[in-house]
Amino acid sequence: MEMKVFQERAVRLLAGLVPIEPEQIRAALETPPSLEMGNFAFPCFLLAKELKWAPAKIATDLAEKVGKDPFFERVDVRGPYLNFFAHRGKLAEHTVGEILSQGGDYGRSDQGGGQTVVLDYSAPNIAKPFGVGHLRSTIIGNSLYRIHAALGYQCVGINYIGDWGTQFGKLIAAFRRWGDEEKLASDPIQHLYELYVGFHQEAETDPELEEEGRAWFKKLEEGDPAARELWRRFREISLAEFRRVYALLGMEFDYWHGESFYNDLLEAAIAAVEQAGLLERSQGALVVSLEDEGMPPCLLRKQDGATLYHTRDLAAAIYRHETWHFAKALYVVGVDQTLHFRQLFAVLKKMGLDWVEKCQHVPFGMIRYGGGKMSTRQGRLVFLADVLEEATHRARQIIAAKNPDLENREETARQVGVGALIFGDLSNDRIKDIDFDWDQVMDFSGETAPYIQYAHARICSILRKAPAEGEADLALLQDEYEYPLVAALSRFPEAIERAGDTCKPSFVARYLIEVAKEFSRFYHQCPVLAAEPGARAARLALVAAVRQVLANGLYLLGIEAPQEM
RNA sequence: GUGCCCGUAGCUCAGCUGGAUAGAGCGUUUGACUACGGAUCAAAAGGCCGCAGGUUCGAAUCCUGCCGGGCACGCCA
Numbered sequence: 005m006e007m008k009v010f011q012e013r014a015v016r017l018l019a020g021l022v023p024i025e026p027e028q029i030r031a032a033l034e035t036p037p038s039l040e041m042g043n044f045a046f047p048c049f050l051l052a053k054e055l056k057w058a059p060a061k062i063a064t065d066l067a068e069k070v071g072k073d074p075f076f077e078r079v080d081v082r083g084p085y086l087n088f089f090a091h092r093g094k095l096a097e098h099t100v101g102e103i104l105s106q107g108g109d110y111g112r113s114d115q116g117g118g119q120t121v122v123l124d125y126s127a128p129n130i131a132k133p134f135g136v137g138h139l140r141s142t143i144i145g146n147s148l149y150r151i152h153a154a155l156g157y158q159c160v161g162i163n164y165i166g167d168w169g170t171q172f173g174k175l176i177a178a179f180r181r182w183g184d185e186e187k188l189a190s191d192p193i194q195h196l197y198e199l200y201v202g203f204h205q206e207a208e209t210d211p212e213l214e215e216e217g218r219a220w221f222k223k224l225e226e227g228d229p230a231a232r233e234l235w236r237r238f239r240e241i242s243l244a245e246f247r248r249v250y251a252l253l254g255m256e257f258d259y260w261h262g263e264s265f266y267n268d269l270l271e272a273a274i275a276a277v278e279q280a281g282l283l284e285r286s287q288g289a290l291v292v293s294l295e296d297e298g299m300p301p302c303l304l305r306k307q308d309g310a311t312l313y314h315t316r317d318l319a320a321a322i323y324r325h326e327t328w329h330f331a332k333a334l335y336v337v338g339v340d341q342t343l344h345f346r347q348l349f350a351v352l353k354k355m356g357l358d359w360v361e362k363c364q365h366v367p368f369g370m371i372r373y374g375g376g377k378m379s380t381r382q383g384r385l386v387f388l389a390d391v392l393e394e395a396t397h398r399a400r401q402i403i404a405a406k407n408p409d410l411e412n413r414e415e416t417a418r419q420v421g422v423g424a425l426i427f428g429d430l431s432n433d434r435i436k437d438i439d440f441d442w443d444q445v446m447d448f449s450g451e452t453a454p455y456i457q458y459a460h461a462r463i464c465s466i467l468r469k470a471p472a473e474g475e476a477d478l479a480l481l482q483d484e485y486e487y488p489l490v491a492a493l494s495r496f497p498e499a500i501e502r503a504g505d506t507c508k509p510s511f512v513a514r515y516l517i518e519v520a521k522e523f524s525r526f527y528h529q530c531p532v533l534a535a536e537p538g539a540r541a542a543r544l545a546l547v548a549a550v551r552q553v554l555a556n557g558l559y560l561l562g563i564e565a566p567q568e569m
Numbered sequence: 570g571u572g573c574c575c576g577u578a579g580c581u582c583a584g585c586u587g588g589a590u591a592g593a594g595c596g597u598u599u600g601a602c603u604a605c606g607g608a609u610c611a612a613a614a615g616g617c618c619g620c621a622g623g624u625u626c627g628a629a630u631c632c633u634g635c636c637g638g639g640c641a642c643g644c645c646a
Contacts, residue, residue, distance in 0.1 A: 037589065047588065049626070059626080083589065084626095129646070170645060218644085263646090289644055298572080299642090306644045313646050342573065343641055369575085370640070377640085402608065420608090432582060435574070437639065443595095444581070448608055450594040451582090458608050466605055502585070514583065517593085528602090528610045535604095547605095569608080 006099045006494035010090045011044060013075045018046060021069050023054055039488055042080065042087030043095075049084055059084030092487055093479030096546075099494040100478045103549040111496045111556050115504070116157030119331035122324050123149050123159060126257070127337070129166035130242040131175050133197050134249050135385040136440060137338070137378050140368050143426050144434055145336035146255045146562045147509035148366070152332075154560060155504045160328055164320065165246075165262030167239050169313060171200075173221025176234050177213065178203040192241040197380075204381040222310045225267075239264075245389075252392050253422060255562060266319040270311050273319035274304055280355045292351050302347040317348050325359050332362050334507065339367035339435065366507045369437035378440070386440055395421030398446045399454075403569065416566045420454050423563040427453030430561050431513040451517050453563050456554055459520040459527075463551040464567040466532055467544070476541035485526040486546060492522045496553050500560065509561060516557040523550050 011033055019026045029046065036045050048062040055062060063081045070079050070086075075094065080087040103110045125145020128138045145161070153159045178199040179188075187195040207213040224231040243260075250256065274290070277283050282292045288307035294300065304315045324333060335345060345365035352360040371378055378385040399420040403413055410416060425445060429438070448454040481490055499515035502508075532543040555565045 034588075035585065037584095037592090041589075045589085049588075052626075085589065127646095131646095166646060168646095174645090287643075291643070301643065303643055308644085310644085312644070316646095338640090339574065340640055341646080344646085346573095367574090372639085399608095406608070407606080436582080437575075439581090441581090447595070450608095452594085452608085454608055455594095458606080462606055462609090469605070498585090506586090510583090511585085514593095517583095521593090524609060525611095527605080531604055533605050568606090 006095070006102060007043060007090070007491075007498065009098065010075055010088070010095070013073070014044070014046070014088050017070050017073060018066070021066055022051055024050065036085070036087060039491055041082060041085075043090045043491060044088055046086040046088070047084060048086060090491075092482040092490075095494060096481040096487070096490045097478045099490055100481065100545055100549045103493060103552050104545060107552060108556060110552060111500050111560075112154050112156070113497060113501065114156040115501065116152065116155045116331075118156065118158055120328045121152045121157040121159050122162065122328055122330045122333045123152075123336065124162050124164050124320075124334065125149075125336035126255075127164040127166055128242075128246055129171070130239055130262075131166070131171045131196070131200055132380045133193055133385070134246060134388045135378060135380065136388050136391055137371050137385070139388050139391075139425075140371065140429060140434070140438075141336050141338070142250075142253065142255060143429055143562055144366070144368055144509060145334075146253075147430060147512075147560060148334060148336065148504075148507055150560045150562065151500060151504045151509060151512065154500055157331070159258075160330070161256075161258045162324075163257040163260050163262070165243075165260060167242075167262035168264040168267070168316065170218055170221045170310070172224055172235055172238070173219065173231075174203050174214075174217030175199060175238060176220040176224070176231055177216040179234060179238075188237075188241075193245050196238060196241065201381060201383050218306075218308065218310070222308050225310050249388055249392070252389075252418065253426075253562070254564060261320070263313075263316045263320075266316050266323060269319040269323055270315050273315065273322060276322070277304065277318070277351065277355065282351070282354055292354065294347060294350050297346075297350050299343065299347055299350065302351050314344070314348060314351075317344075318351060321348065321352060321360075321363065322357075325357070330359075330362060332364065334364055334366050336366045336368070339369055341365075342367055364507070366434075368434040371438045371440050373440040391425065391445065392422060394442070395425050395445060397421070398448065399424070402448065407569065410568055412566075412568075416569050419564040419566050420448070420457060420569055423453035423457060423558070424448055426561060426563050427456075427513060430509045431517070433510055434508060453558070454569070456516050456520045456558060457563075457565055457569055459523045460551055460554045460558070460565045461567060461569045462527060463523075463547045463554075466547055467551070470533055470540075470544055474541070476545045477538060478542055478545055480538060480542040481546055483530075485529045486543070489519075489522045489526050489546065489550065492519045493549055493553050496557065499557075503560075512557055512560050516554060516561075519550065519553055519557070523547075523554075 015026050015029045018029050032050055033044050033046055036042055048059040051062050052059045060083055063084055063086045066086050067079050067081045075091055077089045077091050123145050126142040128134050149159050149161050220231055224235055284291055284293055289303055290305035291301040291303050294302060302314050303312050305311060349360050349363055373386060374384055396418050400417040403410055403417055428445060499511050503511040532547060535543055558565045
């Protein structure tokens with residue numbers, strides 16, 4: 005919170021001079037478009053009405069009254085703004101000193117106070133291949149997990165695997181018709197994929213097939229041994245593949261509670277809805293009417309008695325609350341399911357469960373491909389495993405060309421390739437749709453993870469050549485390349501806080517680009533190892549601090565920071 | 570049809586919850602050190618912020634209406 009120290013100082017200085025509360029002053033402080041206009045500014049428009057003075061005049065007046073303060077080099081007036089310039093030497097000492105002493109903890113806070121956040125993310129569907137669509141939920145959720153943990157929350161990460169539902173009835177029906185044991189053994193994922201696509205193709209001309217699928221799911225729910233056995237096998241096969249993909253991504257979960265995990269809780273959940281007097285029979289199905297909320301009803305039991313997605317989500321929400329008493333429950337799920345969650349939360353609210361206020365859908369845009377939505381059924385999708393392999397391959401090629409003697413080449417290629425992929429997703433607002441584009445995924449220059457990783461690796465290279473120095477005078481870090489870098493480093497905690505408050509990792513991603521960019525400018529202009537002794541020691545400390553922030557930040561995104569690449 | 574989301578440089582996107590001259594990257598053009606990694610750096614060109622109203626001292630940002638695109642809308646998840 006380095007910059008905050010200076011902001012608090014400014015709030016205190018202003019508090020006695022203006023007719024508004026310190027809280028309002030704090031909220032009014034803003035960051036100018038350029039560092040040349042100060043580290044932060046107080047706009048005087050707010051006071052114009054009350055004081056009946058022109059904003060610019062108020063600013064001039066305040067500047068005089070504030071006078072000199074050891075925390076600030078100066079306080080300038082620029083039009084209606086009062087611009088605060090932190091004392092450069094002090095800021096450098098505080099910021100760099102704190103980063104180096106806190107290390108991996110720099111940026112952390114105790115905002116969460118140990119409260120629990122439950123995150124539901126990834127949730128690949130076992131009946132389908134792991135496509136790049138699920139990648140979004142996985143990497144956004146993973147990053148939000150780490151960001152909340154850094155903010156002092158106790159996090160619970162749940163992979164709500166799609167391992168139950170009518171789709172399994174369909175898969176079973178398809179396997180019984182066209183299944184091939186040999187193929188299932190040799191290339192299981194491909195075979196399941198073919199069965200899934202084949203089923204939906206056939207179903208278009210053969211309506212009985214849908215009926216057959218539903219019937220098999222009903223049997224599955226009733227515990228039919230044959231159905232259960234096939235389901236178990238399909239599930240095992242898919243989970244093995246998922247585990248392989250997660251290992252490549254470097255991601256883990258606290259719980260693998262798939263939809264089937266909540267099977268035993270479904271009846272109790274439906275009973276609770278009934279007890280609340282909400283359950284109605286409609287066209288043979290059991291529903292909760294949400295007409296008063298302007299939404300279609302929430303279906304909890306089909307005509308044939310089988311349960312639905314909503315039923316399982318309802319049971320899961322109740323279970324999670326009873327188990328963890330969360331302060332927040334985040335559902336990192338695509339924007340196409342917005343209505344689903346609005347309905348789910350509305351039902352929970354009608355049941356009088358006021359903790360529903362702590363539940364939040366964290367939506368993200370769709371990935372489209374070839375001019376349309378990615379669709380498993382139509383066979384228009386990109387396999388995640390292929391994308392991971394291609395990105396790694398690209399990194400491998402670049403390494404071969406630029407750094408052929410590198411040890412750990414394969415591991416580094418994976419870190420860089422996967423990092424590029426993750427960053428490409430996290431660097432933009434999650435709500436935006438993404439057009440999947442191979443060229444874009446394979447671009448490792450400009451605002452990308454490799455750009456940040458490269459800055460990190462260069463610093464590591466410098467530090468390897470310079471054994472630990474003694475005390476450095478950090479206050480020396482004031483020139484036109486050093487200082488903007490220091491100022492950028494001081495804003496790391498704010499970036500994390502904003503990312504957490506909005507559930508948008510993109511704020512951390514954007515921030516890291518800024519730091520890496522400032523570093524690259526500095527690196528190009530300022531010698532470190534060849535600098536004269538005083539500057540050398542200070543710059544070594546500075547780049548070590550930059551390295552730390554880049555590493556901490558990349559970690560929050562789920563991206564690794566190799567020492568060489 | 571109804572509801573929600575998106576629309577900013579040729580392309581992909583930022584824009585700090587209403588503030589200062591609208592910023593990056595890619596692509597294009599031109600340049601860069603016998604220092605520490607050229608996956609880099611510097612510079613140029615490129616804009617009725619979809620359109621029209623409104624609120625405000627002040628709007629890319631908030632409100633309304635259009636236009637364009639996306640998503641969703643009872644027995645899938």
